[in-house]
Amino acid sequence: MILILDFGGKCSRIAGRIVRESKVYCEIYPYDISMEKIKEKNPQGIIFTGNAKEEVNKEIFNLGIGIIGLDSENNLLSEKYNIKTYENESYNDDTKKIIKDFLFEECKVKPYWDMKDFVDKSIKGIKEQIGNGKAICALSGGVDSSVAAVLVHEAIGDNLTCVFVDHGLLRKNEFEEVESFFREKYNMNLITVDAKDRFLNKLKGVTDPEKKRKIIGEEFIRVFEEEQSKLNDIDYLVQGTIYPDVIESGGDENAVVKSHHNVGGLPEDVNFELVEPLRQLFKDEVREVGTILGIPEEAVNRQPFPGPGLGVRVLGEITEEKLEIVREADYVFRDEIKKAGLHKEIWQYFAILPNIKSVGVYEGKRTYNYTIGLRAVYSIDGMTAQWAKIPLEVLEKISNRIVNEVDHVNRVVYDITSKPPSTIEWE
Numbered sequence: 001m002i003l004i005l006d007f008g009g010k011c012s013r014i015a016g017r018i019v020r021e022s023k024v025y026c027e028i029y030p031y032d033i034s035m036e037k038i039k040e041k042n043p044q045g046i047i048f049t050g051n052a053k054e055e056v057n058k059e060i061f062n063l064g065i066g067i068i069g070l071d072s073e074n075n076l077l078s079e080k081y082n083i084k085t086y087e088n089e090s091y092n093d094d095t096k097k098i099i100k101d102f103l104f105e106e107c108k109v110k111p112y113w114d115m116k117d118f119v120d121k122s123i124k125g126i127k128e129q130i131g132n133g134k135a136i137c138a139l140s141g142g143v144d145s146s147v148a149a150v151l152v153h154e155a156i157g158d159n160l161t162c163v164f165v166d167h168g169l170l171r172k173n174e175f176e177e178v179e180s181f182f183r184e185k186y187n188m189n190l191i192t193v194d195a196k197d198r199f200l201n202k203l204k205g206v207t208d209p210e211k212k213r214k215i216i217g218e219e220f221i222r223v224f225e226e227e228q229s230k231l232n233d234i235d236y237l238v239q240g241t242i243y244p245d246v247i248e249s250g251g252d253e254n255a256v257v258k259s260h261h262n263v264g265g266l267p268e269d270v271n272f273e274l275v276e277p278l279r280q281l282f283k284d285e286v287r288e289v290g291t292i293l294g295i296p297e298e299a300v301n302r303q304p305f306p307g308p309g310l311g312v313r314v315l316g317e318i319t320e321e322k323l324e325i326v327r328e329a330d331y332v333f334r335d336e337i338k339k340a341g342l343h344k345e346i347w348q349y350f351a352i353l354p355n356i357k358s359v360g361v362y363e364g365k366r367t368y369n370y371t372i373g374l375r376a377v378y379s380i381d382g383m384t385a386q387w388a389k390i391p392l393e394v395l396e397k398i399s400n401r402i403v404n405e406v407d408h409v410n411r412v413v414y415d416i417t418s419k420p421p422s423t424i425e426w427e
């Protein structure tokens with residue numbers, strides 16, 4: 001394995017992905033992890049990433065393994081310790097070559113990290129961990145929880161029960177699609193919960209975005225707990241935690257309940273042992289595992305969708321009418337983006353209902369109706385994003401269809417700001 005020691009910035013993840021793509025296993029840690037831990041990991045090489053100005057434990061240089069630094073500022077370290085460093089503003093093809101040469105020529109590691117192999121080992125590992133026990137999984141239909149659930153299902157079959165909550169904030173047809181997929185294709189034990197009214201009641205009159213998220217998160221936990229208490233003998237909780245979540249939470253080795261910045265999270269005091277089969281994987285690797293497990297391309301490459309769903313795309317108070325409008329407009333938008341063949345290059349594209357009504361005219365009469373906002377961005381990891389240059393003809397078609405097909409809408413606007421300073425979602 002290769003150890004990446006992170007001195008800040010995002011480079012460590014990019015380097016990590018390049019190492020993994022080269023079929024070599026690696027782990028990322030803050031630069032100041034203990035020498036004991038490094039020795040325990042027994043790495044075949046170490047990569048410093050980021051602004052390596054800080055003191056590093058000098059013992060690292062006595063390990064007798066290859067060490068490189070990646071970042072313009074690493075020069076300082078090279079002067080001090082005589083290691084190879086590479087200046088790179090942003091990681092690109094050159095970086096790939098530098099890393100590959102380091103791995104295969106200097107450290108002489110063998111490319112052995114393979115997703116098929118991972119799937120086999122992981123299924124075996126889950127069987128060993130759970131044995132004849134029973135597990136539960138909150139399934140959102142998103143990539144992470146879906147892949148985790150399918151993997152665990154391969155290992156323990158009917159001893160896994162999945163819970164999918166319809167909070168009324170899902171996209172058009174989403175409930176039916178997720179339900180039929182997991183029930184029919186995978187024949188999973190799936191509990192679907194219609195909690196639409198519960199969520200909408202709790203959200204009545206609430207306009208503050210943070211409050212909305214909190215209410216959705218708390219209600220989600222309550223629904224999940226209720227379902228789980230109806231089942232007997234559950235000892236394990238399956239979570240779709242992936243490696244970037246682990247790094248974010250400090251990269252510790254202990255199981256942490258994923259803190260769902262979106263959904264609010266599952267209760268911290270659960271008496272379950274966690275099963276997190278994707279803990280070591282980057283997002284692209286999760287997708288590859290999904291493909292190996294036979295999850296259709298469309299689901300595996302599904303665009304990110306926030307846990308609180310359309311709840312954060314209806315600005316201000318959420319009502320059923322507004323949800324219906326944004327749901328229909330979003331459906332038209334997605335349909336046209338797909339027809340135009342743009343769905344693979346655009347990272348995320350969706351409709352928003354800002355809390356605005358404006359004057360329009362229809363068949364000679366004045367109207368006073370809602371505005372729909374369209375948002376589409378290019379991004380690699382969601383950390384930064386550029387607004388998508390959708391051809392004007394496509395935008396025109398989308399706008400025409402929305403005002404014609406969606407009731408109560410008389411205006412469509414396109415968001416042309418990037419992140420930063422905007423965020424991808426509006427709330």
Ligand SMILES: Nc1ncnc2c1ncn2[C@@H]1O[C@H](COP(=O)(O)OP(=O)(O)OP(=O)(O)O)[C@@H](O)[C@H]1O
Nearest residue numbers: 138139140142143144145164165240262263306307
């Ligand atoms: N409607 C839902 N029904 C059941 N579980 C859900 C639902 N929404 C979210 N979850 C659970 O909460 C977790 C976190 O949701 P969030 O949308 O923040 O996740 P994510 O990191 O994008 O993961 P995923 O790709 O699995 O959706 C999901 O992985 C899933 O376990």
